[in-house]
Amino acid sequence: MLKSWKIRIVFLFFSGFVLLFIIAPLLGMFLNTSVDEYTETLADKQVMQSIRLTLFSSLAGVIIFGIAAIPFSYFLARKSFPGKGLVNGVIDLPVVIPHSAAGIAILGIVSRGSFIGQAGEAVGIQFVGGVAGIVVAMAFVSIPFLINAARDGFEAVPERLEKAALNLGASPFRVFFTVSLPLARRHILTGLTMMWARGLSEFGAVVIIAYHPMVAPVLIWERFTSFGLSYARPVAAVFVVVCLAVFVAMRLLSAEKKGNRV
Amino acid sequence: MISIENISVRFESFALEDISLELEKSDYLALLGMSGAGKTVLLEVLAGLVKPQTGRIYLEKRDVTDDKIQNRGMGLVYQDLSLFPHMSVFENIAYPLKSKNLGRQGVRERVSELAGETGVLHLLDRSPGTLSGGEAQRVALARTLASDPKILLLDEPLSNLDVKLKAGLRSLLRRIHKSGKTVIHVTHDFMEAATLATKVAIVENGRLIQCGTPDEVFRHPATEFVARFSGIKNLFPCQVLQAKPGTGVREAIVAKKNRISFLGDHHPQDGFLLIPQEDIFVSRQPIDTSAINLFSGLISEAYLAGSGMELVVDTGIEFVVSISRQSYDKLQLKPGEHIWVAFKASAVKFLAG
Numbered sequence: 001m002l003k004s005w006k007i008r009i010v011f012l013f014f015s016g017f018v019l020l021f022i023i024a025p026l027l028g029m030f031l032n033t034s035v036d037e038y039t040e041t042l043a044d045k046q047v048m049q050s051i052r053l054t055l056f057s058s059l060a061g062v063i064i065f066g067i068a069a070i071p072f073s074y075f076l077a078r079k080s081f082p083g084k085g086l087v088n089g090v091i092d093l094p095v096v097i098p099h100s101a102a103g104i105a106i107l108g109i110v111s112r113g114s115f116i117g118q119a120g121e122a123v124g125i126q127f128v129g130g131v132a133g134i135v136v137a138m139a140f141v142s143i144p145f146l147i148n149a150a151r152d153g154f155e156a157v158p159e160r161l162e163k164a165a166l167n168l169g170a171s172p173f174r175v176f177f178t179v180s181l182p183l184a185r186r187h188i189l190t191g192l193t194m195m196w197a198r199g200l201s202e203f204g205a206v207v208i209i210a211y212h213p214m215v216a217p218v219l220i221w222e223r224f225t226s227f228g229l230s231y232a233r234p235v236a237a238v239f240v241v242v243c244l245a246v247f248v249a250m251r252l253l254s255a256e257k258k259g260n261r262v
Numbered sequence: 263m264i265s266i267e268n269i270s271v272r273f274e275s276f277a278l279e280d281i282s283l284e285l286e287k288s289d290y291l292a293l294l295g296m297s298g299a300g301k302t303v304l305l306e307v308l309a310g311l312v313k314p315q316t317g318r319i320y321l322e323k324r325d326v327t328d329d330k331i332q333n334r335g336m337g338l339v340y341q342d343l344s345l346f347p348h349m350s351v352f353e354n355i356a357y358p359l360k361s362k363n364l365g366r367q368g369v370r371e372r373v374s375e376l377a378g379e380t381g382v383l384h385l386l387d388r389s390p391g392t393l394s395g396g397e398a399q400r401v402a403l404a405r406t407l408a409s410d411p412k413i414l415l416l417d418e419p420l421s422n423l424d425v426k427l428k429a430g431l432r433s434l435l436r437r438i439h440k441s442g443k444t445v446i447h448v449t450h451d452f453m454e455a456a457t458l459a460t461k462v463a464i465v466e467n468g469r470l471i472q473c474g475t476p477d478e479v480f481r482h483p484a485t486e487f488v489a490r491f492s493g494i495k496n497l498f499p500c501q502v503l504q505a506k507p508g509t510g511v512r513e514a515i516v517a518k519k520n521r522i523s524f525l526g527d528h529h530p531q532d533g534f535l536l537i538p539q540e541d542i543f544v545s546r547q548p549i550d551t552s553a554i555n556l557f558s559g560l561i562s563e564a565y566l567a568g569s570g571m572e573l574v575v576d577t578g579i580e581f582v583v584s585i586s587r588q589s590y591d592k593l594q595l596k597p598g599e600h601i602w603v604a605f606k607a608s609a610v611k612f613l614a615g
Contacts, residue, residue, distance in 0.1 A: 163311050164344035166331040168358040168409045178357075182348050 029237050037234040047235050051242055054215040058199030061139030062192055069146050077154035094141045099204030106137055107208055133209035138199035145194035153187025193250035200243055263287040263444055269307055269317035278303050278468045290445045292455030295465035301448040305415045309338040337411030341418040343402040345390035351401050352386040358409035380404040396427035416447045420454055452492045464488050486534050486613055495582040496537040502528050511607055517579050523554050524610035534613040541609035542583045545602045553604040561599050575603050
């Protein structure tokens with residue numbers, strides 16, 4: 001179909017329009033920031049601290065909740081049960097609800113008066129206004145990306161390979177770790193990357209649980225509302241570069257060698 | 263060795279009904295049937311991958327019906343081989359050995375030994391995705407043998423291989439069987455079964471309809487399905503006539519007007535007559551023999567079959583006859599020639615319809 005030059009031009013036009021729509025604002029932000037502004041921002045301790053906190057909190061969420069999410073994804077990929085469609089819908093809820101509403105919902109279960117909040121405080125973990133709260137908020141809004149990707153990955157692993165492994169004398173645990181997990185790893189790594197990236201960019205839920213300590217999206221907001229666009233833009237530009245670097249690095253790491261795919 | 267008693271499995275659109283079989287350690291069973299007959303399901307039941315609704319499986323007199331897949335001692339080679347694509351050939355063969363506490367050196371030695379036996383020693387570093395069909399089949403066999411199963415279950419192991427590779431793999435399967443492994447081999451190719459098996463079981467629509475040595479099954483098929491499936495060509499629908507008193511010879515009408523004599527005490531009924539093609543004689547002139555079935559007709563086709571010739575003779579019934587190339591030349595036969603065909607009443611078998 002794309003051999004017709006008229007259709008090709010129409011498709012090229014729309015493709016270019018969409019690409020420009022994504023690239024133009026980002027490019028504008030980078031080009032409108034001077035070298036001095038970049039230098040000052042990189043030397044700003046508060047900015048660098050907030051970026052470090054953002055990277056760490058999102059990563060912590062990925063590690064803590066990923067450990068539970070991967071077996072859960074396998075369960076969803078392999079088992080049929082009544083209400084499975086509903087469970088799959090529930091998994092996507094954090095993506096579709098407003099993130100400020102997600103923040104309010106999380107606050108309800110981790111606030112100081114709640115069981116989890118009190119239990120956390122008893123062992124020295126502070127959710128509201130603490131790193132633990134940021135981790136929970138980031139993980140809450142980003143976990144669907146990991147579950148969905150991992151579930152798709154496990155579904156793509158032929159069940160027959162697992163049966164063959166069992167038939168060869170392997171225990172179900174060994175089959176999971178030596179066959180299912182390695183064969184789904186590309187999807188899982190993509191899911192982990194997406195979860196991390198989505199966690200990094202979370203603002204709505206995090207700002208309700210913990211304004212302080214400030215993660216980068218909250219700091220950008222704070223600089224914008226307190227000092228204006230020219231103060232917020234360099235922070236935003238530096239943070240976007242860091243996010244892009246993380247994202248590209250993770251994509252490269254999860255890139256699959258040819259011939260190893262199922 | 264293995265005893266399968268009244269196994270039944272029911273799915274929504276398919277059922278395996280009341281399968282019973284008994285095998286000795288020295289047996290090589292070919293499980294024959296059309297695609298979708300239930301052969302693979304039966305293998306999966308034996309391997310423990312599918313739970314039967316009823317029936318028991320005994321291996322060396324021990325009930326293994328509810329044993330875990332990994333403890334049953336039945337090694338299954340799937341038709342698609344199911345080699346692990348993320349592991350090398352070496353790692354694939356070593357996979358079952360890692361749960362056997364052999365140590366690294368022990369695993370390496372056993373893998374080399376199995377790879378040598380199956381002819382894949384030169385492929386150990388390769389990835390399964392780069393192997394040819396025959397190579398992959400050998401690797402899958404080596405991997406299953408590494409788990410040291412008491413029974414080797416093979417699902418269509420020779421399908422999708424060319425003639426040369428088939429011959430090589432057939433001889434490997436014979437060697438494995440001779441080394442003391444009991445084999446159950448699913449196939450839809452009766453020649454494959456005849457050349458490998460010591461026992462043949464025919465499955466049709468989820469039921470086991472006949473079991474015996476290849477000779478028993480192919481010479482005395484229990485049903486029309488078995489006869490057609492085993493490649494028998496002279497199988498004709500017939501109607502048995504009332505017997506002449508005191509003769510012991512029956513007559514049946516084939517194709518409305520042709521009478522064929524056969525031995526037996528069957529009542530008048532509809533059924534099939536089976537005449538093995540190698541039991542039919544041909545001649546240029548009507549000859550005086552003990553064969554009481556004598557027909558004349560024209561050769562409608564003549565073609566090479568194996569080392570001899572096959573003729574199709576139209577006498578009102580189309581008989582397929584096997585003769586040697588030497589006889590074909592000596593009698594100067596060719597399509598369009600008029601000849602006589604004769605066969606004994608004792609050569610004809612009747613199958614109830």
